[in-house]
Amino acid sequence: MTLPAAPDIDCVDLVRIFRTKDVEVQALQGLTLRVEAGDMVAVVGASGSGKSTLLGVLSGLDRPSAGRAIVAGHDMLAMTKAERVTFQRTSVGFVWQQTGRNLLPYLTAAENIAAVLAIARGPKGEARVKRVDELLDLLGVGDVRDRTPQEMSGGQQQRVAIAVAVANDPTVLLADEPTGELDEATSEEVLGAMRRVNEERGVTTLIVTHDPTVATQVRRTVQIRDGRTSTEVVRSTRTDEAGDEYHVAEEFAVLDRVGRMQLPAAFAASLELRDRVRLTLESDHVSVRPGHDAAAEEESA
Numbered sequence: 105m106t107l108p109a110a111p112d113i114d115c116v117d118l119v120r121i122f123r124t125k126d127v128e129v130q131a132l133q134g135l136t137l138r139v140e141a142g143d144m145v146a147v148v149g150a151s152g153s154g155k156s157t158l159l160g161v162l163s164g165l166d167r168p169s170a171g172r173a174i175v176a177g178h179d180m181l182a183m184t185k186a187e188r189v190t191f192q193r194t195s196v197g198f199v200w201q202q203t204g205r206n207l208l209p210y211l212t213a214a215e216n217i218a219a220v221l222a223i224a225r226g227p228k229g230e231a232r233v234k235r236v237d238e239l240l241d242l243l244g245v246g247d248v249r250d251r252t253p254q255e256m257s258g259g260q261q262q263r264v265a266i267a268v269a270v271a272n273d274p275t276v277l278l279a280d281e282p283t284g285e286l287d288e289a290t291s292e293e294v295l296g297a298m299r300r301v302n303e304e305r306g307v308t309t310l311i312v313t314h315d316p317t318v319a320t321q322v323r324r325t326v327q328i329r330d331g332r333t334s335t336e337v338v339r340s341t342r343t344d345e346a347g348d349e350y351h352v353a354e355e356f357a358v359l360d361r362v363g364r365m366q367l368p369a370a371f372a373a374s375l376e377l378r379d380r381v382r383l384t385l386e387s388d389h390v391s392v393r394p395g396h397d398a399a400a401e402e403e404s405a
């Protein structure tokens with residue numbers, strides 16, 4: 105029997121608490137998320153829902169308070185400082201929202217990529233030049249090879265940033281609002297480039313975003329609410345009886361290890377579900393009904 109391959113991102117009951125002098129914020133409150141090798145996932149959620157905190161943990165920049173977080177086989181809670189540095193150099197690549205944060209301003213596109221290869225003791229000489237050119241071609245930015253970031257458009261800068269992020273062949277690529285500073289058409293180009301990298305190099309990709317276009321262009325979109333994964337949309341292509349392809353988007357609620365799930369806010373509002381609900385096990389589903397007696401409430405009103 106072969107064991108199923110381990111996921112590249114595996115978070116179980118992840119907790120991150122920030123303590124300041126007099127307040128305590130639970131930014132992640134038992135988050136569960138599994139991303140299989142080679143998958144591409146968008147993480148969406150309102151401001152303050154915990155997206156950046158999650159990215160901080162996955163990238164090794166921040167340490168979770170409790171739970172489990174395994175990224176590319178590394179345990180993010182048990183990691184030493186030295187392992188963290190190696191992990192960031194070899195296992196994970198980042199693309200940030202601020203185009204200025206991704207590239208060294210005084211180096212050209214080619215030099216930015218070559219610098220990463222040099223730091224990671226990657227290929228040298230001719231082999232390095234070849235690899236730089238391959239990456240620039242893969243991202244469709246060969247024409248800005250010898251330009252510095254300020255001589256490139258925002259979209260070109262982000263595509264070069266992706267080339268830099270995947271130069272060392274990381275297992276996982278993490279992106280924080282990579283299209284946040286771009287217009288719609290440029291966002292689509294950058295996203296297309298990310299998809300190409302994901303498909304051609306098999307790099308597991310997680311994008312944190314507010315951008316609804318990003319969310320519709322990846323196979324899987326995970327929604328975070330109050331520091332927990334709440335719902336998930338999975339898109340697939342099916343074929344009908346006439347042989348024509350059609351796209352399907354299915355929404356799921358996320359059930360964690362101990363059986364907790366979040367009811368979508370719209371469902372709860374529509375049936376005035378609050379405080380307590382009645383659960384009934386039916387033969388093939390579970391029903392959730394208001395726990396309060398609506399008729400009695402109306403009568404007493």
Ligand SMILES: Nc1ncnc2c1ncn2[C@@H]1O[C@H](COP(=O)(O)OP(=O)(O)OP(=O)(O)O)[C@@H](O)[C@H]1O
Nearest residue numbers: 122129130131149150151152153154155156157158
């Ligand atoms: N260093 C910190 N110290 C204290 N509280 C923090 C810290 N970082 C984040 N928080 C709090 O944790 C919660 C989650 O923040 P986070 O930045 O992860 O949300 P987000 O979903 O990324 O929001 P946005 O979309 O606005 O970037 C917020 O309430 C935030 O104020």
